[in-house]
Structures are given as C-alpha cells and as structure tokens.
Amino acid sequence: MTEAAEDATPAAAPSPDRQGRSGGRRRLGGLLALGWVGLLLLIAAAILVGPASSGSALAVANPDRSAADGVTATLGNLPQSSLVLVAMDADLGTYPEIRPATHAVMADLLSRGATLGFVSVSVEGRALAVAELDRLRSAGVSADRLLDLGFVSGAEAGMVRLVDAALRPGMSSPMAALIAQRGGGIGAFDCIVVVGGGDIGPRSWVEQVGTRLPAVPMVAIAPTFAQPELAPYLRSGQLSGLLATTRDDAAYVDRTRPAAPADRSPSALAMLAGMMIALLVLGRQLLAAVPRLASGAPAVAEPEE
Secondary structure (H helix, E strand, C coil): CHHHHHHHCCCCCCCHHHHHHHHHHHHHHHHHHHHHHHHHHHHHHHHHHCCCCCCCCCCCCCCCCHHHHHHHHHHHCCCCCCEEEEEEECCCCCHHHHHHHHHHHHHHHHHCCCEEEEEECCHHHHHHHHHHHHHHHHCCCCHHHEEEEEECCCCHHHHHHHHHCCCCCCCCCHHHHHHHHCCCCHHHCCEEEEEECCCCCHHHHHHHHHCCCCCCCEEEECCHHHHHHHHHHHHHCCCCEEECCHHHHHHHHHHHCCCCHHHCCCCHHHHHHHHHHHHHHHHHHHHHHCHHHHHCCCCCCCCCC
16 A cells, blocks of 8 residues: 555656756747847848948948049140159058059059059169069060169169169160150159158158159159158149058049959858858857757756655
8 A cells, every 4th residue: 555655656846946947048049049040130131232332342442532533633644655663662561551552553554555664762662663573574564664773772862863864774675765865864754653651752752853853743652651741742742643541542443443353242142151151150169168058958966855
C-alpha cells in the first residue's frame, strides 16, 4: 500500500526559478533574432534606395565648384598644342591625397593636345615625377608629348636658374627644340602646373618664378593643410587656379572625368550579401560568448531535494 502510494506520487514540477530562466532565455533569443532581422532589412533598404542621384562613386565633390571652374577655365584658355610645365614637388606622405586631381589635370591637358615637361627641385618630387612619367608612357602617351627636364638642385635657387635655362645639356627632342626657340627658360611654357605638399611647393614657385614671369599662368595642386597660405595668391591673381581641398579635388575629377563603368559603385546586391555574411558571423560570435543562449542549459545545476 505504501509502495503503491509512493509510485502514484507525481514527479516534482520544475522549480519556478528554472522556468523563469528558461522563459527569459527564449524571450532574449527571440528579441536578438528580431533585432538581426530588423538590422538586415534596414541595411537592405538603405542600399537599394540609396541617394536620389549620384554622379560618382564618392559623393564628396564640393557643391561650390568655383575652384574646379577656375582651373578648367585656365586650361581652356591655353593655345592649341600648348607647352605646359609640370613642377612636381609633391611630398610622398601627402601625395595620395592630391594624386586623383593631379592625374585628372594631366589627362585634361593631354586631351587638349598639350605637351608636358616635368621638372623637380625636391628629391621626393623627383621620385614622383619619374613614377608619373612611367605611368603616362605605359598608358600609351606618345614620347614626343612628354619631356623629362630632370632634377634641379638648389631648391629655390634652382627655380631661379630655371627661369632662364630650363633645358639640360644635350636635349634634342622636338619639344626641347621648341623650348630652345622660345628662349630656353620657363618663359617658353604656356602654363605652369605646380604639384606640391612639402617645404618646396606652390608658395615657393609663386614667389621665385611667378614674380619673374607674371604673364605665365600658374595652377597649383596642394594638400588641404596648404590651402590657407595659398588662397591669398589665388585672390591676388598670382595663381590662376587652385585645387587645395579634397572636396575641390573631387569636384574637378567629377567634372573632367564623368563616372565610368570602373568608377561606379559596387552592386547593391553584392554589398547586401557581404553585410549579411558579416552580421551572421558577428551573431555567431555573440552566441558563442553567451553559453546560456547558445545551449539553453542553466549555468549552475539545481540541487536535488
């Protein structure tokens, strides 16, 4: 009788604490899953809808395009088959900031039939000039449209020497012959494009060369930190054009080189898929870091009564 009564006794029900923890874990897991779904939907909507209009992959171009317009107008006023001196005195550390604008200006000049002569009075500028000449030759620019005037020592004193004698001894290309016919100095060029970012840059060129050859227009491309000291030269007319902020650079690139297939934004579907994978990986790491959510088991076993 006693054994039958004991057998008939129902199994002990789970404790309220255990039931509460289990329910809390389920609710927390559900909220977490709902949050991930909501985040994915929000990202999908942002990517698929996107901006109303986008002319380029990076929408950073300055809506005030006066700087880009000034450079475009200066280059547009040059004569056909003009001679342009590229004074490459950029700094290796800051050149990546201004490289897109520099490439755009060179491409714009070449598209207008200009011939480019490269010169440097700084060591880092010389290294960059060699790299740019090699890039242009590899891109198929004819050798008779490029002239390497080399490195001139003496920094600002070297600039002064270039005013009267820009050619190296023994230069015999068609472009060198034309420069020699026009006097042999920087005054033979129709325009000077100064690419700078170090101690020797647009300011030095304006002060040492611009004051001696005020009739030769000068365009400067410089990193953002140099903009405050160069802006007065633009206002005074000593610089005919200036690109010295990232946004102005982007505006000029956008103006001269409209978005090509290679410049368009990546596929929205590909971006969404990549973000979903990243979020799933993050979610898995989060679940692994919280054993209670991952296994559904209590962290501490309940004592038996």
